Amino acid sequence: MSVEVPTQWRSVLPHLGHELPPDRSPETGSGEAVQANLPLELVRQSISAREYWPIPEPVVEAYRKFRPTPLWRATGFERAIGARVPVYLKYEGGNISGSHKLNTALAQAHYYARAGVKELVTGTGAGQWGTALAAACALFGLRCTVFMVGSSLRRKPYRGVLMTMLGAEVHSSPTDLTRVGRDDDGNRGNSLSLAIGEAVEYARAKDGAAFSIGSGETYSILHQSVIGMEAQQQLAALEADVDAVVGAVGAGSNFGGIALPFHAEAAATGARAPLLVAAESSTTPKLTRGVYAYDRTDATGTSPLEAMYTIGSDYVIPDSHSAGLRFHAAAKVVSAMRHAGQVEATAVSQAEALEAGRLLTVHEATLPAPESGHALAAAAKLATTGADDLRAERGVLVCVSGHGYLDLGAYQQFLDGELDDVAPDGGALSAAMSGLKSVPGARAGDLVGVGRPS
Template sequence: MRWRSVLPRLGYELPPDLTPPSANGPLTPSVPLELIRQSVSAREYWDIPEPVAEQYRRYRPTPLWRATAFERAIGAEVPVYVKYEGGNISGSHKLNTALAQAYYYQRAGVRELVTGTGAGQWGTALAAACAAFGLSCTVFMVGGSLRDKPYRGSLMRLLGAQVHASPSGLTEIGHQGGGNSLALAIGEAVEYAKAGAGRAFCIGSGENYSILHQSVIGQEAIEQLSTLDAEVDTVIGCVGAGSNFGGIALPFFSGDDQGPTLLAAESSSTPKLTRGVYAYDLTDATGTGPMEAMYTIGSQYSIPASHSAGLRFHGAAKLLSAMRHRGQIAATAVGQRAALEAGRAFAGSELIVPAPESGHALAAAASVVTGRDAKHRGGRGVLVCVSGHGLLDLAAYDQLLAGQLTDLAADPEAVELATAALTRVDNTLVEVN
């Protein structure tokens, strides 16, 4: 198995990053050169370093099966195939890139990796990867999520990480407050990493290299579907910044119109791909990182709290945003009640509790295979990635069972205000749902 990049198949170059107004001069990349090469090179296949491959073999390949019990539970008209990424210690797909990044940072002489995390899956994955490669790890986790999922913090500490609720008192931006958002947690991690020798900030989702590392998911799925003599017309994954969806879907992208529909399922509270604008925006709350061309609802938008914390990022990865802009991927928004109801149906039928984020993908799949989604048809079948388990998210399911869940959709006026000053990439926007 090798990593497979979609960049050579796009047929165009991604828009360049811009220096943010707050920066003094050009930005100096702090990531290892090999990760930079993986982000910009036109090479399609990349060898996986043996130390990383050795770690992968502990839990890969991950299972793929036809979810016939789920099909019966939801009244599916076509087959549903599930690719499950929740069987490793992090409980999610995030470990695929965490191991790779920890390896490259360790080789570059870094002693401590610092990151921000929403639901805690990425923080857990990085803590595990740092333990595997002998690095220290510090995690800033969105405070509301840490309160809702305290055992995520316990697991990260068990793996040797230092865990701080964001906003914290450890950084200047944390002292300023600003609510509970992944952008703020990332901003704190950026500031904290810059303040210490031997530290480096590490991000798990939006960068091209992290999406590249996740390509093992889709490549395995293609082989496993072939073994089952199965074909699918739609491939679905949930989207925060984009590594899970990119991992399952982009290996199916051929550069023409012959492949399956690639459908990104996002949260209706953070609908960047379906209700956002294609513009240059900040990637974190410090404003010190590069401005990237992305579909965004605005880095200053106050995202309402929800149990789909891993999807609560204001923008989509620049790679996925460019593909969305050119109509190469599709998108749909799902409310958290529908997501958790789909998760409940999956748990009761397939006997696996999915993470709330994965529930969004399952809800989108249910709409497609039952014919409720008139725009996207299942045809021969649908492949959906269940990116992680929900065993540390049971408080969300408790609220569902108690009838206490509410859906807080994005406020159109607030989104318009948060994006008004952003520089659009151009004046032609992809039609949204």
């Protein structure tokens, strides 16, 4: 069985069995429609009940340069962890961005260019998304401006070099270029929401520019469905069976990409869906300790309020090497599925993540990004002793969402025993979540920072 590069994206929206709560205006808190500065096709992809969406031919051609991506059974990793069941890896690190982010960056650059936009502006945490958007803009003839979380850029300066080489203008966030950056008091320098807020403000002030985001929006998760659709073909070719699918969650794009096609397929065929397990950073535990409420997606306070599992956009996130996971909330589609019991979650420390990454490097000759290490650590638990009462009985599929060649500083700290895991402060978490408005229909427990829904 040959594996074909998908020519359609597959939406999970027709198979949820429930509606996504509507966005709300940040000014009034009402349920009125909120106008987004998006190409119409991306708006349609976010709200339509259509299941399959044709991928534009220029995007398919770009995909063919690095897709299909590899999937293999990680027998060396299995032996190292003492796995009871097979573990399969889907590897997304073999492109210029070094991550899955290029899947949606290419699609967005195509649609924005077709809509007449001349420049895309974004915020990035670990730098994979900024690199992906810079590469996509170069291919589709757009200018690119990137605000990167300052602490992450200082640790990984070569991310900035690569983005600059691709033609992007790169800024260490917070900056003095925006009001939100100038107003920062120094307590939010590790926050991806601040970098995103700067990008939103900067794009609004420039003619011909538009803000682009790579993770939490429903259309970006749709574009990532190529990961899971390919994986389904590849597992079938191996005659492999898995009952758990794992991805790391910052906002949710690689998790959504690997996991949600399995939910859609099960719903469409009447089969039982595998466990869909979101592995998050213990420093940013929105799915395991957050609340289901309306919150901001960035630091400007002007973007629509979305219904999400969140620890509060004002929460000061402890410093860690899990930069791509350092976002205060999960995507609204992932959050709605978590609320409905269709998605499970587990929190992983950076020490656990980097140890899992070390084991993969030694036993599979594959160096994962720290973000991917969180998914690997969760997969290892599922395949051995279980994670938060979750166990795999037949097999585990895990998305290795990116490579770790620009994260070797983190691994060096880990190997030298100099890595400190800072646990979130319970009081600060409660304070950051205290003023949030509950989602209509949410259970009472969803506003007290509980973990897994019953």
